[in-house]
Amino acid sequence: MAVVRPFDKLPALNSATVLLVGSDESLQQKLAEAILKEKKSFKISIHLATSLPLPSERDHLRPRIDLIAFMIDIKSKYSLKNVEASLAHVDASFFLGKVCFLVTGVGRVNYCSVQTNAVWKLGEVYCSPVLYCELELEGIRVATAQRLLRMLQICSGQIPGISALSFGSLIRNSADE
């Protein structure tokens, strides 16, 4: 199946998988390394992709994906288009809290080629949180990695009492206020 589905595979014990989709590979790499450096109590596997759909030949080897983070670079309109094209290959039930948008490059607004309005609308349409960060700075990268890790823990069901959907709506409600 070309579409990524949230529940078509069995979960593995005490582990979680995050998929980073974005056109800038070096930045993905750096973020993945930052996530791996964090202290965590479960096994984590990070998959990097430049676009969806994922190649189907290795589909049976891939674990269940708990969180998809789409990375948009505000300096490149191409990355926004890439993400928009990839969103078509994600199953609708993923958007119940298991998808988030990472917008990077917001530190230098003089370079922006993407309208922030467009990104915000994307988050609204797909009911997913939009996290603004500047991944080229070390400190913010570490902070973003921590946030993603926390979200991943919730999305993979390792925190009792909170589901991905309730957490997603919590973020969106607090962002609206």
Added chain:
Amino acid sequence: MSRRRGEASTPRKRNKKGQEKASTRRFRPRQTWPPGAVPRRRGGSREGDSNGAWRAAAPRSGSVMESEAAARTLPSAGRLSGAARRSRGPLFGRAHGRFGQGSAGGPLPPCSQENADPQKTAFLLRKQWTLYSVTPLYRFSSANLKEYARLLGAFIAAEKQKGLAVEVGVDLDIKVTFSSLPDLRGSDQDQAAMLVQLSSRSSVSPKNSEEKLMWSGWFCCVSGDDLSENVPEDFTCLPLFLANGAESYVAIVGSWFQKTFDCRFCRLAISPLNLTWMAAMWTGCKVEKNASATELVFSVPCLPQPLDISYAIHPEDAKALWDTVQKTPGEITQEEVDLFMDCLYSHFHRHFKIHLSATKLVKVSTAIASAHCDGIIKFLQSKYLIGVLMLLTELAISQIQ
């Protein structure tokens, strides 16, 4: 390159109104005007009165489309000339709100202004102006211009005495003149533009040598109602400052103004998003036959050697493309600008397999004006001077607020 010849420069199927005609080399919009007929579009300005109509005429000159021949890739060993400038100032919120309204219309393309006297403003054209945004000036009065000139002259002389000499060698007497340019304003509510000129005369033989203009800078405000309505009394709004000449003089003059009128100068950078707006708007303006090509310069990031790509489009073809994209005359939306740029990018991608949307747009030059993302502008036509100033004033105001 032989590959480019024979291929029609037509946009992809994304463009709703364009037709693909691979056999001919010209781009034809679907609403082909009958030859000679000129549809009139009335343009209203934001103030409510109509400053004039501009025409959308189909190109019938029979010139070969230059976009294939002119689209060239320039690998350059260095960055763009004059690019070593610091970029300042976030350009959020307001600029996007104004320039990029989703459904509501954005600002208009520059209309021809019959009031501006081309003779008086001719000296502003074809010079490179560096842009700054200025916060409102406190207790500035346009009646005291001579006094200000005297004070500024004294200040510059004092700076030179202090040893902050700007030019080593010949000792120059610097004369300062302040003058007013009453034509450069959008409406009567705007403050009249003010020009500061520094001219030098060699102090060795003051009688014989001529005065040479060394540096000029001017403040202006065109349709700056949003700012001027909200400031208290005693404040004068002249949010845009343009300077031409040595940067050291900008620092000196700027510090004098900052001390005297408690304002603040800030370098105004233009983001690529705003540059695309300018490209779209200026392409839509009618220009005479031998207009220069519309040129977009992109800088490719993340390469070991910096690469600049220059994409030149024949102005009539660019205008024809824009005319099919723009639906409502007098209104421009963000979607139309995006569509226009997407057509250009996809055309380039088809020929060169390079995604220009992943690069950074650094410079836009059309027949009307040319703008660089570091905040450098060059006016090329006095007819559209006021319109371009209106855009720049908006950018300056959004940076101040």
